[in-house]
Amino acid sequence: xxxxxxxxxxxxxxxxxxxxxxxxxxxxxxxxxxxxxxxxxxxxxxxxxxxxxxxxxxxxxxxxxxxxxxxxxxxxxxxxxxxxxxxxxxxxxxxxxxxxxxxxxxxxxxxxxxxxxxxxxxxxxxxxxxxxxxxxxxxxxxxxxxxxxxxxxxxxxxxxxxxxxxxxxxxxxxxxxxxxxxxxxxxxxxxxxxxxxxxxxxxxxxxx
Amino acid sequence: xxxxxxxxxxxxxxxxxxxxxxxxxxxxxxxxxxxxxxxxxxxxxxxxxxxxxxxxxxxxxxxxxxxxxxxxxxxxxxxxxxxxxxxxxxxxxxxxxxxxxxxxxxxxxxxxxxxxxxxxxxxxxxxxxxxxxxxxxxxxxxxxxxxxxxxxxxxxxxxxxxxxxxxxxxxxxxxxxxxxxxxxxxxxxxxxxxxxxxxxxxxxxxxxxxxxxxxxxxxxxxxxxxxxxxxxxxxxxxxxxxxxxxxxxxxxxxxxxxxxxxx
Numbered sequence: 001x002x003x004x005x006x007x008x009x010x011x012x013x014x015x016x017x018x019x020x021x022x023x024x025x026x027x028x029x030x031x032x033x034x035x036x037x038x039x040x041x042x043x044x045x046x047x048x049x050x051x052x053x054x055x056x057x058x059x060x061x062x063x064x065x066x067x068x069x070x071x072x073x074x075x076x077x078x079x080x081x082x083x084x085x086x087x088x089x090x091x092x093x094x095x096x097x098x099x100x101x102x103x104x105x106x107x108x109x110x111x112x113x114x115x116x117x118x119x120x121x122x123x124x125x126x127x128x129x130x131x132x133x134x135x136x137x138x139x140x141x142x143x144x145x146x147x148x149x150x151x152x153x154x155x156x157x158x159x160x161x162x163x164x165x166x167x168x169x170x171x172x173x174x175x176x177x178x179x180x181x182x183x184x185x186x187x188x189x190x191x192x193x194x195x196x197x198x199x200x201x202x203x204x205x206x207x208x
Numbered sequence: 209x210x211x212x213x214x215x216x217x218x219x220x221x222x223x224x225x226x227x228x229x230x231x232x233x234x235x236x237x238x239x240x241x242x243x244x245x246x247x248x249x250x251x252x253x254x255x256x257x258x259x260x261x262x263x264x265x266x267x268x269x270x271x272x273x274x275x276x277x278x279x280x281x282x283x284x285x286x287x288x289x290x291x292x293x294x295x296x297x298x299x300x301x302x303x304x305x306x307x308x309x310x311x312x313x314x315x316x317x318x319x320x321x322x323x324x325x326x327x328x329x330x331x332x333x334x335x336x337x338x339x340x341x342x343x344x345x346x347x348x349x350x351x352x353x354x355x356x357x358x359x360x361x362x363x364x365x366x367x368x369x370x371x372x373x374x375x376x377x378x379x380x381x382x383x384x385x386x387x388x389x390x391x392x393x394x395x396x397x398x399x400x401x402x403x404x405x406x407x408x409x410x411x412x413x414x415x416x417x418x419x420x421x422x423x424x425x426x427x428x429x430x431x432x433x434x435x436x437x438x439x440x441x442x443x444x445x446x447x448x449x450x451x452x453x454x455x456x457x458x459x460x461x462x463x464x465x466x467x468x469x470x471x
Contacts, residue, residue, distance in 0.1 A: 052292035151456035158406035
């Protein structure tokens with residue numbers, strides 16, 4: 001009891017991280033945490049496929065898509081929204097830099113955090129504005145499906161004032177079967193994400 | 209909605225009777241929470257957030273209730289649940305996939321359920337998980353007042369309630385019944401919310417509550433406290449810290465849930 005109060009006070013002072021670790025992380029399930037060195041961990045990420053989520057999305061061409069339709073090659077994925085002027089352009093630029101390095105060895109996916117405004121038409125316009133190649137898939141889906149995907153891959157977000165959405169800016173690397181092999185926080189992600197893709201697809205010809 | 213569905217398959221009189229019975233059961237199990245406003249620990253400019261009226265389960269979902277759910281839906285049984293939806297610790301405290309323990313165990317709040325499983329349970333009732341705003345708003349009530357969050361004695365009680373081991377926190381009836389009629393929000397297990405992943409507290413808590421405009425401040429270790437609306441609200445810090453440490457598959461033996469519905 002006294003320890004917990006001390007812990008809570010420590011949390012207020014500086015060490016909220018200790019709070020998080022002590023109160024919850026030590027209770028974690030046995031399948032543990034796996035992630036590439038230096039990236040943020042998501043529990044048991046290699047034991048399941050993101051593509052097991054059965055949600056249905058629309059891509060920038062208006063086609064109905066499951067996440068499973070991305071199967072077949074590694075994907076570099078991030079969650080953004082098109083009205084975001086702060087971090088999202090950097091995220092998209094970072095993924096484009098990964099694309100410059102590994103080209104066809106991966107697909108590139110942007111999932112909208114703002115399905116109300118990000119219609120397929122809006123996603124298509126965004127793809128054009130940012131000169132995204134045909135290797136990119138931009139997805140918009142129901143609010144509950146966005147929450148589900150974000151919650152699974154450890155992306156936090158909330159709506160704040162004036163239509164902005166605070167969110168974690170991360171790059172995820174999925175293998176060909178949708179298992180999350182790496183999750184990188186900005187801004188040092190580009191080279192490491194590219195390295196992950198190369199590791200996953202060592203034999204594929206590189207076409208930048 | 210319920211009435212419309214029933215009308216399609218039953219004669220009008222029977223449908224009305226069934227709808228009345230169902231509505232009665234929901235009324236007994238849930239309480240109406242009136243609209244109001246509260247100040248989240250992390251929010252835009254520490255502004256008060258309006259919470260529309262909603263209904264909330266009087267008590268956390270029990271093992272017995274969850275057992276009925278997995279009996280009816282084999283996809284959520286331990287051993288059958290898909291790995292994407294729950295860690296290996298899913299329902300780990302149960303003697304068997306269809307055995308939640310003895311009669312006393314059936315009354316305990318169910319724990320070691322993932323967010324996906326909690327959500328599926330509420331959906332099976334035609335309901336949903338409460339939002340973090342709804343949960344926090346209802347939880348700031350004491351036995352006598354709707355907002356006791358600034359009351360030091362109330363905060364101290366919450367810390368004392370949180371400090372118990374998991375076995376104690378899943379004892380039926382622990383905690384108190386607040387002025388809305390909701391029971392055990394602080395004495396029972398931690399509880400899932402629909403948007404538990406809505407606060408940007410990173411593993412080292414340097415991103416708390418900030419927008420990207422505040423990037424420089426994230427380098428400051430105490431930023432989690434700086435970003436908070438009330439740095440002295442220790443119980444709230446604990447709840448937010450726990451939520452921040454979870455992901456959707458997490459199954460821990462002191463995390464349960466209750467369902468909510470529109471008013």
